[in-house]
Amino acid sequence: MEDTIGIIVAPIVIFLIFVAPIWLILHYRSKKQMNQGLTQDEYATLQDLADRAEKMADRINTLESILDAEAPQWRNKV
Missing domain, CATH: 1.20.890 (cAMP-dependent Protein Kinase, Chain A)
Incomplete structure (x- = not known):
């Protein structure tokens, strides 16, 4: 049971620490550029x-x- 939880928690933690912040920064940066127009x-x-x-x-x-x-x-x- 604990091994299963560890297998699930590890990728979630890695995602939340590394991928999610970069994803959010790039997402809102592109939204800002789109709102500014040409x-x-x-x-x-x-x-x-x-x-x-x-x-x-x-x-x-x-x-x-x-x-x-x-x-x-x-x-x-x-």
């Missing part, structure tokens, strides 16, 4: 990526219209 640099990067994506979409539309005019069956070749 930094100015992150927002600028996000805006730059959105602008690039919009330009790329315009280029794709232009290329598709050129292909439609010059090779109308290009969509069927996929």
Whole structure:
């Protein structure tokens, strides 16, 4: 009976001493970062990526219209 209790108690004690504090610290640190929102640099990067994506979409539309005019069956070749 005492061996069984020792087998159960030892991992629980190790967990509570080492794992649980680190887990709680990392958990609340990530929650704090999520609540702060985007930094100015992150927002600028996000805006730059959105602008690039919009330009790329315009280029794709232009290329598709050129292909439609010059090779109308290009969509069927996929």
